[in-house]
Amino acid sequence: MKTFIAALAIEITKATHGTIQLFPAGEFRAVDGRPTECDHWLMTAEIAQPLIETAALRKTPYVIDYEHQTLHATKNGKPAPAAGFFHTLEWREGEGLFAINVEWTDAAAAMIANGEYRYISPVFNFDESGHVRVILHAALTNTPALDGMDEAMLAATSLLAAASTTEDHTEMDELLERLRWMLNLPITSTAEDIIAELDKLIGQLSDGVGTAAASVNLLQILTDNNTQLAALSAQVDNPDPARFVAVEVMHQAVAEAAASANSNLAALAQKECDDLITAALSDGRLLPAQKTWATSLAKSNPDSLKSFLSKAPKIVALTQSQTGGKPPAGIDNPAGTSLGLDNNEEFDPAICSLMGTDAAEIAKFISEKKA
Structure with missing residues (x-):
């Protein structure tokens, strides 16, 4: 949408109270017949709200100069001293948009009190519908219809462009800084580095399809992941007894199984030794008098008994x-x-x-x- 620059003059009535009216409420025009780009200018509570918010966010106050010298300084080379500053805007229903808590210089306050200056003239940007969009600054003036208005508006346009460019750069720098933080990149990373890292992230989120895939809600993904992690952590702290067994219980079960297995092995080993002793008594490798000794050895050291019997000769005369x-x-x-x-x-x-x-x-x- 195309925008335009304008200056308006409103009579100062409450300068000593630190409050000046910048725009009247509703539709308005200048005494010289402007605007020509639209039927009229317009100021409402809705139009005023973003102006009020912008003023509150500014780090530097708006300046009030004399006779718009800020706009003429680049051409005439003269200084542009400030008459005052304001930082806060206020909408008054039925009246218009006001600058409050205005800080006047001593010289300007004296001239206003003496009637040397009578009007306040804001310089602003407006769109094709006449809605006021940006306030540039204001000036003390006694000429509601300024001479050389075209030149002044051209200078104002340049000023607005410079302000917009500076603001755009500031916003871009802040955006890049936030992206570096989010992507864990060094502060020396360029915009190209950030774009490359973002492309990697997009590739992961889209399964390699890239921006051709449907867009995703990264914040929602992070929220869902946090919810899942919280649920998993709760399961770890309070496991389901129907699905999980405590480590202590598992260790006890393993110990009992091992004891049972050892007992079974011991019983099998004893039976094996008893069978060996019976066979050895039958084939003459053991004499009846050696049975007690062999049984005792089987309990204390079955391997030793097996070794002995494997080497003992069979005495046939004792078996048949x-x-x-x-x-x-x-x-x-x-x-x-x-x-x-x-x-x-x-x-x-x-x-x-x-x-x-x-x-x-x-x-x-x-x-x-x-x-």
């Missing part, structure tokens, strides 16, 4: 009869292998032969005793 249960040759044994003895009586003719006795005589002796 040399005659296969039959009397030696030349021995009369009418009663068979038992030499006439009952089946439940242990008697081996081979043993009698080893002892140098006559098996028949022993059998006869036993039979006589029974008789």
